[in-house]
Amino acid sequence: MNRVEPLIRFDHVGLRYGSGPEVLRDLTFTVPAGAFAFVTGPSGAGKSSLIRLMHLSHRPSRGLIRMFGRDMATLAKRDLPAIRRRIGVVFQDFQLLNHLSIVDNVALPLRLAGANGDGVRSHVLDLLRWVGLGDRLEASPATLSGGEQQRVAIARAVINRPDLLLADEPTGNVDDEIGMRLMQLFEELHKLGTTVIVATHDQNLIERLGHSVMSLQDGYLYPGLAKAEAAP
């Protein structure tokens, strides 16, 4: 019988910044391809650090990480960009490029993947209209409100239909209506096969959507709750 390899496998992974204490400790879990999971926990529990490990901006201090069937410890540096282009990330602090317009920010992942032309333009404009920014296309991200910046960051993360979507508190700065609309976008991507991992401390959101939950506390991961258990 063929065993399908999970999209993400953490094996006794730990992370410390510099010579400080471990912020993630002995994490062992798998995320199958096509899953939708929440990472939750109180502030300082290590949610953002876990997201950083998964979008390959940091290397673990110990343990092994396998993603997309590749061992990250032995992955050549030249192979990293191709892996990163398969991951869409919504950063907690958005990480938008203020010298570029909103359109160019959202188009960036497509351009980095080598796409250009009219198809890119119409695709970007459609998505920006869908997230409610159709009238701010040429604005600099610096002139937008926090909620608007968050929507740009989400549009940029999903524009190239990533295999893995990571979002760090994606609804933290938007009202409930926009928040639900963005989560609806995540759900649509999930239905299309994207693996979605959302770090949030919004219990209402978790309960409303009812997906798997990975709970972090003091850097430790507690066993994932089943969908039924997470639901109200």
Add this chain to the structure above:
Amino acid sequence: MTARPASRSRANDRKIGRGLDIPLGTGGPDRFLAWLLAPMTYLAILAVAVALLVGDLLAHWDNAAAGVISVQVPPIGDRIATTARVGQIMDIIEEVDGVASVRALPPDETVELLEPWLGDAAILAELSLPVMLDVRADGPEAVDIAALTATMHEIDTEITVDDHGIWLDQILGAAETVGAIALASLGLVALAILASIVLAARAGFAIHRQTIEILHLMGATDRYIARQFQRRMLSLTLRGALAGLVIAAITLVAVHFLIGPVRVPLTHAPTLGPLDWVLLCLVVPITVGVGWAVSRLTILAALSRLA
């Protein structure tokens, strides 16, 4: 019919991603690079020009002096006796191995040669001047100068034989020193250009590090990021090098017109030929090419240290 919002219309019309993803040139120190490169390229072009002019001078002097011997016969008695003696000496010289031709300079030519050093030609014409024999050898060392001098001294110890070796060696040595200094200056300027480009690229990297890290995390390859710096460096080095070339060309043309009329007797006035100007112009693409390659290597090295 409703009008579209202006921003939407502009975004629809324009092409996405026209500019640099890294805002190079906005607030960074690299904008001063063109100003730095202009004088450096100017100095590099002048150094190359000096080296070329010295080379031209050396080649001319080598050719002109190769196989040229001057024999100075002092006058004896009256002009008829001197002429007879000169004829006898010319016959002897013509028989020497390696001698191609012998010619006695006419008195007016001798006066013309001496006029810059001794003054009024009319007075010189009245003086009893030695007769100059212009001896041409088959090649640079075809004639045994020592043997020829001994033969002449058997006739009259006052006869002098000069193959211009001593002064030519000194002048050639001085010219070669000037050429070497010009080339050394060129090397130093080239090093300064390299250092400026490396520093500008590193400074740009440090200033825009956050943007570079974001691009990296989104899957930009090192080559993609390096290309952004290369495009910027191409623009800066081209502007700086072209400015340096224009100023250097003006300087060289001005020098040509200022020094050109000054004629120094017995010397060759070196000039820059069309090929020399092509070589001088090549400094621009070489500078641009070096800037392109060095910025690429600098940025790739910096990127290799990122996670």
